[in-house]
Amino acid sequence: MMVRTFRAHPTRVRLFRNKWLELTTLTPFPLFFSVWFLIDILAIATAFQTDSGWKMIAGFLTGLLVWTLFEYVAHRYLFHLKLSSALGRHFIFLIHGNHHADPKDPLRSIMPLTVSLPLGFLIWLAWRHSGLVAHNSGFAGFVVGYTIYDTMHWACHQTSSRGRLARLLKKHHLLHHYAPVHGNYATTVPLLDRVFRTHIRPR
Structure with missing residues (x-):
């Protein structure tokens, strides 16, 4: 099914000559949501086991806040970084520029699992060794924030966004x-x- 969708999208920017590498850059929304929803549930369940009461709530909200700032900083300063070398420009195009080249591509409106899962593991390690009391709740808030973000981002490009708030977010x-x-x-x-x-x- 992924290969058929790949061929059916005429404006898709090809990132790799190798077809198998190319497939790793394509992520159907149902696959993304299934994987990350499961991760969210496991993270929240772990937080329930290790944290309690206000510590869990505070940790979870801290994780959401950290995600929100992480999202903004990464998008502004990494994804739109201006580099002078050809290799640097190619790297930025691989991680984000291709999305601007074809914003309507339904399989590139979400971070590929080949990137998000290893990155998620590194972030889990960072939370685990952060020294925070409710680090499991913090990680849960972070990954829930990420799942909400990529779901919203996909919806901005791929749906009609019903409702006033959804339309405002899409317009933004x-x-x-x-x-x-x-x-x-x-x-x-x-x-x-x-x-x-x-x-x-x-305007």
Whole structure:
């Protein structure tokens, strides 16, 4: 099914000559959501076993906050990093530029599992060795935040976004892609763009 979808999308930017490597860059939404929803459940269940009461709540909310800031900083300063070398520019194109080249590609609106899962493991290690009392709850909040983010990001590009809030979030993100200026780096919490003065005013 993935190969058939791959061939049916005429504007898809090819990232690798090898077809198997190319397939690792494509992620159907149901596969993403199934995997990360399971991870979220396991993370929350672990937090319930090790943390309790206000510690779990505080840890979970801290994880959500850390994710929100991580999302903004990574998008603004890594994904849109301007590098002078050809190798550097190619790297940025691989991790994010290809999405701007074809924002409507349904299989590239989500971070590939070949990237998100190893990265998630490293982030779990960081939380585990952070020294925080409720580190399991913090990790749970972080990964739930990530799942919400990529779900929202996929919806911004692939759905009609019913409801006032959904339409506002979609409009905010699409300005990031199609406005003639840079900005609107936050997807889940657009308020951050106002805080850091990267908000794009609609014309």
